[in-house]
Amino acid sequence: MKLRSRHINFSLLVITLLLSNAIYSQKQQQTKFSQKQLDEITRQYRLSNVDSLSLSERLGYVSYYLKGAYLSQKDSLIYKGLLQKTWLLGVAKQYDSAIIYTRQLYDRAIEKKDTFYMQKALLKFGIYHKKNNQLATSFKCHTERFKLSKITKDTITSGRSLLDMANIQTSLGDFSGSKTTAIDGVRYLEKTADLRNLAGLYHIISVANKESKRYDEARIYNEQALALGKDSFSINTIGIKNILIFKxxxxxxxxxxxxxxxxxxxxxxxxxxxILQQDKNEYARVLSNLGHLQWVDGKENKYSEKLLLKGLALRNEINDVGGLMSSNIHLTRYYFEKDRSKALKYAEAAYKNAKIRGDLVFIIKALGYIFKLKENVNKEAIVYDQTHHKLQEINQKNREIYAVTKYENEKLADENVILTKEKDKLTNQAWIISLLLIMSIAGVGYYYYRQQIYKKRFIQLLGKDEHKDTIKTSAIYKTGVSSSISEEALEHLLTQLQQFEDQKGYLAPNINAKDLAKSFGSNSSYLSIVINTYKQKSISQYINDLRIGFAIDKLQSDPTFRKYTIKAIAKDVGFNSSEIFAKKFFKNTGIYPSYFIKKLEM
Structure with missing residues (x-):
């Protein structure tokens, strides 16, 4: 019986093992991605690269490839498919869809902690958001890419990211910011073989200097960009098209x-x-610039109009909205004295193109001409004011983002190096103690350093004879204002503003632009344009600066006034709270009112 029992148990064991093996083999067959399947999706990928096929067919092939890639669960295949899909969607100008698939690429890279593909995704985000003219978002994406490249010590990607950021700042008219960013980029690429992007950085710096009227510097950097193309190899590396742009x-x-x-x-x-003629975008740019410069050199040049119209027609043909804005502005200037109705037509066309593209710089530029050519411009004046403020905010925010990123990158990079060196708990504790000690010493040093800075600012503040930020009625009649406001209305506004300052009307609480303009017999749009043009400030900033100037003068001259609480002083000079007053005081002077009063009393 025992022998029979053993035979039965052995038989059951064999049967169990055979069944388990069969089930396991079946599962393996279900999940294993066969070579045949791999060959098929590889064929689909190759077809997505065939230029002779339509974009819709190529997108269909890459979609099929992606399905197989996801089934294979192989990251390398999935990354490859997503890169191809986003690229083809970009070629098809389906930028919103390209952004969606780029998000899939980015999310997978984050999940796998793959910094290489995270950077690839951020580059694509930057490109497609820029194509959609979402420049602020694009700038953030390139900034994140720059941050990652700093952590991974990838100097080439750091330099390229800064070039992309500088290009966006140039598009937004922030030439000072773009120059600073591009110069930082040069530091990363000047000792590398990346001639193409180094030349691009030199070009951006050249353009920024030209727009800032620093022509000597503009010429130097332009020559540096061209000098990089010293032979056929370097010219091909930089790109013949780019060399022509530099020229x-x-x-x-x-x-x-x-x-x-x-x-x-x-x-x-x-x-x-x-070669340039084959590139319709660049050819149209040269035609438009040539026609414009021939007209500037000689107003009666008979070829100027023909060249300008040819450039416009070519840009219409290829639907180059950005180029159309430039062509229409050039034609506006050409017809300005010859035929004002034509000039207005082209100015409004430039304005329309700028709105389609969402180009804030060209909206302002086009409106500047419309103000000069059109009678009733109240609506346009409001748009001008809003656009001007929006552009200022974006440029300021971009600069702040980059400044913070530079600081954070250096900090994160240092922390990353330190963490990799830490082997055990005791070493970590020693490092923390050392760091705290350094921070304590640095904190004390920083405190005394700040005290010296505050003291220096206090002395400088005492040395100023005038703290009020006034507008003089004898100021030059600026073109930007005359385009929208008559000379008589402007003089009236300037006189009213001078009286407002002389009578210290700014000390009244709760002043708003609408009521102030109404008291002047004008409107807030005109008042905003005048203050923006003559003081480069918003209305609220102008009023706050006058209040701070008054507070500084009175605190120095009136010992009794210094005895007041900060809250009472704030109320006396027109602020609703001591916090706002202190914040504005520090912004204007670099020191706080409490410190200023304390030093005056010493």
Whole structure:
């Protein structure tokens, strides 16, 4: 019986093992991605790269490939498919869809902690948001990419990210910011073989200097960009198209310096370049610039109009909205004295293109001409004011984001290095104690340093004879204002503002732009334009600066006033709270009112 029992148990064990193996093999067959399947999706991927096929067909093939890639659960295949899908969607100008698939790429890279593909995704985010003219979002994406590249010590990607950021700042008219960013980028790339992007950074710096009227510096950086293309290899690396763009910029620099004939000769050489003629975007740019400069050099030049209209037609043909804005502005200037109705037509076309593209810089530029050519511009004046403020806010925010990122990157990079070196708990504790000690010493040092800075600012403040930020009625009648406001209305507003300052009307609490403008017999849009133009400030900033100036003067001259509480002083000079007063006082002077009073009493 025992022998029989053993045989039965052995038989059951064998059967169990066979069944388990069969089930396991079946599961393996279900989940294993066969070579045949791999070959098939590889074929689909190759088809998505065939240029002779339509974009819709190529997108269909890559979608099929992606399905197989996800079934395979292989990250390398999934990354490859998502990169191809987003690229094709970008070529098809389906930028919103490209952003959606880029999100899938980014999320997977984060899940896998793959910094390489995180950077790839952030680059694509930056590109597609820029194509959608979401420039602030694009700038943030490139900034995040720069942050990652700093952590991974990837100097090439750091430099390229800064180039992308500088390009966006240039598009937003922030030439000072773009120059600073691009110079930082040069530091990363100047000792590398990345000639293409280094040349791009030199070009951005050149453009920024030209727009800031620093023509000597603009010429130097333009020559540096061109000098990188010293042979056929380097020219091919930089790109012949980019070299031609640099030469176009050189012509504009020459023209800005008054060297019109040299500029025109250079543009004519570019116009006849067969390589440039194949690129309709750049060819139209050269035609438009050449027509414009020939007109500037000689108002009666008979070829100018023909070239300007040819450039416009070419840009219409390829639907280059950005180029159309420039062409329409050039034609506005051309017809301004010859035919004002035509000039207005082109100015409004430029305004329309700028709104379609969401280009804040060109909206302001186009409105500047519309103000000069149109009778009733109340609506346009409001748009101008809103756009001006929005552009200022975006540029300021972009600068702040980059400044914070630079600081955080250095801090995170240091922490990353330290953490990798820490082996055990005792070492960590020793490091923390050392760090706290250093921070304590640094804190004490920083406190005394700040005290010295405050003291210096206090002395400088005492040395100023005038703290009020006034508008003089004898100020030059600026073109930007005259375009929207008559000379008589402007003089009236300037007189009212001077009386407002002389009579210390700014000390009244709860002043708002609408009521102030109404008391002047005007409207808030006109008042805002005047203050923006003559003081480069908003209405609220202008009033707050006057209040702070008054507070400084009175605190120095009136010992009794110094005995008041900060809250009482704030109320006396028109602020509703001591916190707002202290904040504005510090912003204007670099010190707090309590410190200022304390030093005056010593």
């Amino acid at each position: 176009n910029t050189k012509a504009l620099i020459l023209a800005a310096e008054g060297e019109y004939q040299k500029a025109i000769r250079l543009l004519k050489t570019l116009e006849s370049d067969t």
